Amino acid sequence: xANDITIALxxxxxxxxxxxxxxxxxxxxxxxxxxxxxVEKKTGEKNYKGYKINIVDLPGTYSLxxxxxxxxxxRNFIIDEKPDVAVDIIDASNLERNLYLAVQLIELGVPLVLxxxxxxxxxxxxxxxxxxxxxxxxxxxxxxxxxxxxxGTDELLETILKVASKKDKSAIDIKYGxxxxxxxxxxxxxxxxxxxxxxxxxxxxxxxxxxEDDSEVIRKVKGEARxxxxxxxxxxxKSRKHLKNILRDDPEIAIxxxxxxxxxxxxxxxxxxxxQDKITTTEKIDKVLTNRILGLPIFGLLMWLVFxxxxxxxxxxxxxxxxxxxxLGELFSTALPEGLINSLIVDGIIGGVGGVIIFTPNIIxxxxxxxxxxxxxxxxxxxxxxxxxxxxxxLHGKSFIPMLIGFGCxxxxxxxxxxxxxxxxxxxxxxxxxxxSCGARLPVYILLAGAFFPKIAGNVIFSIYVIGIxxxxxMAKLLRSTRFKGESSPFVMELPxxxxxxxxxxxxxxxxxxxxxxxxxxxxxxxxxxxxxxLFTFPMIGGNYSKDYDAEIASIEQSFxxxxxxxxxxxxxxxxxxxxxxxxxxxxxxAGRVGxxxxxxxxxxxxxxxxxxxxxSGIGAKEVVVSTLGTLYSIEEANExxxxxxxxxxxxYNPLIGYNFMLFTLLYFPCMAGMAVFRREAxxxxxxxxxxxxxxxxxVVGFIVYQIGRIFI
Ligand code: GDP
Ligand code: MG
Numbered sequence: 001x002a003n004d005i006t007i008a009l010x011x012x013x014x015x016x017x018x019x020x021x022x023x024x025x026x027x028x029x030x031x032x033x034x035x036x037x038x039v040e041k042k043t044g045e046k047n048y049k050g051y052k053i054n055i056v057d058l059p060g061t062y063s064l065x066x067x068x069x070x071x072x073x074x075r076n077f078i079i080d081e082k083p084d085v086a087v088d089i090i091d092a093s094n095l096e097r098n099l100y101l102a103v104q105l106i107e108l109g110v111p112l113v114l115x116x117x118x119x120x121x122x123x124x125x126x127x128x129x130x131x132x133x134x135x136x137x138x139x140x141x142x143x144x145x146x147x148x149x150x151x152g153t154d155e156l157l158e159t160i161l162k163v164a165s166k167k168d169k170s171a172i173d174i175k176y177g178x179x180x181x182x183x184x185x186x187x188x189x190x191x192x193x194x195x196x197x198x199x200x201x202x203x204x205x206x207x208x209x210x211x212e213d214d215s216e217v218i219r220k221v222k223g224e225a226r227x228x229x230x231x232x233x234x235x236x237x238k239s240r241k242h243l244k245n246i247l248r249d250d251p252e253i254a255i256x257x258x259x260x261x262x263x264x265x266x267x268x269x270x271x272x273x274x275x276q277d278k279i280t281t282t283e284k285i286d287k288v289l290t291n292r293i294l295g296l297p298i299f300g301l302l303m304w305l306v307f308x309x310x311x312x313x314x315x316x317x318x319x320x321x322x323x324x325x326x327x328l329g330e331l332f333s334t335a336l337p338e339g340l341i342n343s344l345i346v347d348g349i350i351g352g353v354g355g356v357i358i359f360t361p362n363i364i365x366x367x368x369x370x371x372x373x374x375x376x377x378x379x380x381x382x383x384x385x386x387x388x389x390x391x392x393x394x395l396h397g398k399s400f401i402p403m404l405i406g407f408g409c410x411x412x413x414x415x416x417x418x419x420x421x422x423x424x425x426x427x428x429x430x431x432x433x434x435x436x437s438c439g440a441r442l443p444v445y446i447l448l449a450g451a452f453f454p455k456i457a458g459n460v461i462f463s464i465y466v467i468g469i470x471x472x473x474x475m476a477k478l479l480r481s482t483r484f485k486g487e488s489s490p491f492v493m494e495l496p497x498x499x500x501x502x503x504x505x506x507x508x509x510x511x512x513x514x515x516x517x518x519x520x521x522x523x524x525x526x527x528x529x530x531x532x533x534x535l536f537t538f539p540m541i542g543g544n545y546s547k548d549y550d551a552e553i554a555s556i557e558q559s560f561x562x563x564x565x566x567x568x569x570x571x572x573x574x575x576x577x578x579x580x581x582x583x584x585x586x587x588x589x590x591a592g593r594v595g596x597x598x599x600x601x602x603x604x605x606x607x608x609x610x611x612x613x614x615x616x617s618g619i620g621a622k623e624v625v626v627s628t629l630g631t632l633y634s635i636e637e638a639n640e641x642x643x644x645x646x647x648x649x650x651x652x653y654n655p656l657i658g659y660n661f662m663l664f665t666l667l668y669f670p671c672m673a674g675m676a677v678f679r680r681e682a683x684x685x686x687x688x689x690x691x692x693x694x695x696x697x698x699x700v701v702g703f704i705v706y707q708i709g710r711i712f713i
Contacts, residue, residue, distance in 0.1 A: 006056065011117075020117060044057075088101060103263060114141070114142045131144065188204045290385060306369040321358045352627035352631040366442070406436030443625075467663065529630075598616075613628065667697050669690055675690070
């Protein structure tokens, strides 16, 4: 269509790219506050004034070198897809650094619009920008925006249309200084004479990149111009050597200096900075929060407080919902005639899905806390604090970002590992990511900690999380020194200024994640609950009981009628026999058989066949561990007024087994969907390695804990 326009959003991490993307498209999306979340290619659409504008959210980058996947992805999109306009989202309160990317976009020769976002912060800092002049100096139109207030969006759209219709590129030719310019000219002349460049490249840009020793571009030239390559490469080597000699620096550094020089020059004319109180507040807070000694304990304390809050406050609504589901179950089980339908609804669906839904309040509270920490800018500090530790264990500081994501869900965490440039860093990060306990495991912990450690549930669950982190550190160190030996590259962590999070933003983020949880309960978990119910129900035992239970029941009834026993004893006796009967029927079912078949493997960990089956069902999704236990105990329980799942479990196992089961759930690989993503990201071999070693680790740890713990109880 003639009125189709494609625009690409580029920008530094945390410049507000996602926010602007949402403003433009109206799409909802997660808005985080630490760099690197936007790894995926996101697209959206906007119909405006008869144009259909396709919007692509490029990965957030500081630069367009070939040093990371993100940068190559962003750059190649612009080169290969030739968007009509590139929009560079710039944090106007941090102009100098942000303009570095803009300069590289100018070099690429793409029609460019600069969105000076966070202009509220820039003003609060007291800086004055002469927009008109700066726009002239950079050869690109500038629009001021305030992303989170949706200010400037229309003006941005207008400007985009204007630039798209004229297709004007920035007329600015960045100068790198006489020496470099001379070499650039030699190389680009040679390129022009030796091979026909695809139209999408400019010879000066290719020359510049080759002079910067850009591996991607060098590879491309080599691929497209085999014969000429040797000669061009020779000239490049000569030029690099020459420049090194006279500039006493690597050419890539000299070129970067030239870019910064250009920026300083432009800013000196069009930008005025006064007192920076906002920044000093941030710096003051950071003196304490990222302190070398205090940083880590403060981080630990904050996390501990979050857990206390989530479980102390969450316990009340959880009990209400729990009660509600019990009542619902009773209601259905009396209203429906006894039989399979009754059992499917009461045991399978209410017992299974209800068991997962009751944890919604905890999930809401936890995500609420995380949203505050993220949006205020603290999570980026946490990453900064952990950066030092990450380096000690041989991991890249950036690894902490996918790990943080892993506390929510491991699947985006696996994908988030793409921000790591080094393949070994990436694989090790993915392999240990699974120990960052994801949200889906939380219901399992809440159930078991509530059953066995009701008074200190928050502390117990906190300990599981801490063990997960320790395990990740140990395994990273182990993998780094065996299968994935090698250096890890250095990295500077970007610390965005602190912001007071907006209430709307926090609620939105909390709701998005809660909704995801409920949706999962209504789809995957519902489906697996029904399947598990079928597996627990069929084949039916029929007349194959080991004892004649009916005769026993009849005899108790008789004793009651002849007043030999009290009514209480009668009810208790009947219930006990019914439970035995149901347990035998369960053991006879398909799941029961599988469970008993694999029980010997789990026995040394203290797990019976029921926990074994629950663990296996958890491969589908970890919450399913809870729903399976819910269905199982609901079937087994004969009482009309069934005690809650928590009480049932507390009665059947001891705290050691309870704790061990939590550990096991923490350690074995996340879930089927997670493994599918793992395979896509890292290949089949690594996926099987992940499955194998986490299962082995979970078993070994479970074995040690149970066998040693047993001595003491
Ligand atoms: P991205 O990493 O570039 O995608 O950045 P996000 O869109 O996730 O924004 C990072 C943070 O900056 C979020 O907390 C936003 O709410 C906030 N933010 C976005 N635009 C503005 C703005 O114009 N002013 C201020 N003060 N904050 C903003
Ligand atoms: Mg983003």
